[in-house]
Amino acid sequence: MIIDDQNPDFNPNVPTLKQVRERLGMTQEEFADALGLSRNTINRYERGIHQRIALSVGQIKRLVELMKQAGLSIEDLPDDID
Incomplete structure (x- = not known):
């Protein structure tokens, strides 16, 4: 998701996956x-080309762990990440 602070639905308190990645100091x-x-999947998602990322249970568990490392909870992600 590309950060669009001009979008009225943009909430700066809800991190995007890009912000989580950057907070972790990780490259794409x-x-x-x-x-x-x-x-390429991460790149396309961050540029807004992909609207959804299909994750396996194992990938979701890894995302939860990365979120914890970033000091965030999986609940902190916006609902539009499917």
Whole structure:
């Protein structure tokens, strides 16, 4: 998701996956590897080309762990991440 602070639905208190990745100090490739995805998938999602990312249970568990490392909860992500 591209950050769009001009969008009236934008909530700066709700992190995007890009913000989580940046908070972890990870590159797109490192973040993709940690989640078992390709860097291109992460790149396209961050640019708004992909609206959804399908994650396996294992990938969701890894995302939850990464969120904890970033000091966030999975509940902190917006609901529009499917």
